[in-house]
Amino acid sequence: MREIRAKSGTNHEGTSAHNRRVMIDALRINGALSRADLARATRLTKQTVSNIIEELARDGLVISEDVVRKGRGQPSTPYRLVPEGAFAIGMQIDRHVTRAIAVDLVGNILTRAEVNLPPGGPATGITVILDIIAKVRGDLARVASQSEQRLVGLGAAMPGPFGIEGAGDDPWMMEAWQKFPLLEMLASGTGLDVGLQNDATACATAERMVGAAHGLDHAVCLFLGYGIGAGLILGGELYNGAHGNAGEIGMALLHGVGGTRTPLEHRASLASFYQHMEIDPADMDVYAKVTALASSDDPKVATWIQAAAEDLRWGVHLIETIFDPQTVILCGGTPPMLARRLIEAMQPLLPSIAERRDRPLPRLQLGMTDPWSVALGAAAEPISRAFDPRFSALLKG
Known part of the structure; x- marks a missing residue:
């Protein structure tokens, strides 16, 4: 049939x-x-x-x-x-750290916690993750008496792409976590409805709820973290694609020396900065170290910024050409000083269809530059799923 x-x-x-x-x-x-x-x-x-x-x-x-x-x-x-009308918990799983956060209906952060992930991948990490969720959930119950009755769900976010075979030991990928039955383990361990986003989409969810994309129907969040991605807000809704991998612009191949092709995120992400400056990404003080370097006159930093800005300038041109957004928002876990220097080095942007004299918004602007932005977006996802207008909410079943 x-x-x-x-x-x-x-x-x-x-x-x-x-x-x-x-x-x-x-x-x-x-x-x-x-x-x-x-x-x-x-x-x-x-x-x-x-x-x-x-x-x-x-x-x-x-x-x-x-x-x-x-x-x-x-x-x-x-x-x-009413802010206390609903609550949600969000968590970020990154390569070396996990963060959990609780928010109310309007996005106010009520409690949060972070901890380093032990080596060994999900086999050892899942217990740590469930423990930190339980801690944040308990802290939330102490500051909001009705939180358990009004807890609409748990959102999780981690780097993509999802379901890609052959990633192996690629340091930009988290293949073991992506193959792990994460949603099932989180649902059974917490009793909550669980949703999963890639980190770029989670950051776009945060920008849409309380950031630079608030009230916009067409915006693309260029996520700059350990890797690079694009969170897509199209027609007022977040777009994830067929397999949750929409916006994986960091995987786009660029021509290199001798005809080689290198993914964008290998050249312009925080991971590439760590490699260039010989920084250990597992260092708990890595954010402060990057901030200090970005605030310095170190010529090695300037060299990386100039090269990364050239590649990111092309990325913005590609985003504008394909999606025609109202604005592109640079966001993610990159410290503010480094993000601002990148935006300055990206000027002038490449010519594109986005060049309009009557623009109410800049073509490129700075959004959230905070290591907690992904966890915040993960927490905003259950709120969005429960309360935001979306086409799927109209469908039967």
Whole structure:
């Protein structure tokens, strides 16, 4: 029997759930709004808005503020999201460290912890990861009494690409972790719904929730960490691709000396900086050491910046040509001083379709440069999955 392919339909429940998400999204982007403001912004009827507001208030997700009186018109009551309406935990698994973080509905960080991962890969690391999640979960329960009842899930983030064969001992890859049944182990060990993103998409999730991509429908986050990736915000949603590997721009091959081809991330990532400057990436003080070097006049640092900026300039050109974003946001675990020097060295950007005189946003801007940004994005993912408007939320099943 041949397979019949079709998109899933929706029903009244799907439409209601979508409208509910649209309302939450409007309040997240704009802050407090009245029912009349929400009706105009969402193009829903005033009755529909009133019904949803009442429902969200009963669920503890929105609350009214003091009545506002303007001129001779009718007074209005603004409504805002309740930060304590939902909580989520996010965790980052990197090559040498794991970080866990807890946030509320609007992205406030409530507690966090980090620990070095022991050698031995997932066989020894999974216990450490479950322990740090339990610690953050316990700390969250102490600062937010309703957190367990309102915990919507656990988000995990780690370097991609996923499902690539033959990576072997490539230091840029984490093949053992990618082959490990991570989601199953986390779900069984925590009892929570678990989602997985690559680190670039997680950073884009954080930028979308509380950073430079907040309120944007078309943005690409150029993630610069141990490796390089691109988190894609397309049409207001995060795009992951067929296998979770969309945006793996660090794997793009560049021509090198003698006709060789080298991946972009081997030439312009933090890992390449570590190699160039002979820094141990497992050093707990690595962030401070990179910051100090980036703040110095070391000619060896300047040489790396100039070469990396040339390659990243090409990366921005490629992103703009393919995705036509409102802006490209440089973000990730790169210390701010090094990120700023890279952006300066990348100027002027290569000509592209993004050159418009009426641009409201710069073609390239600096976003989060924080080692915690990936864990923050991982925590934002369950919040997004539960409350953000998305096409999949409309589908039956």
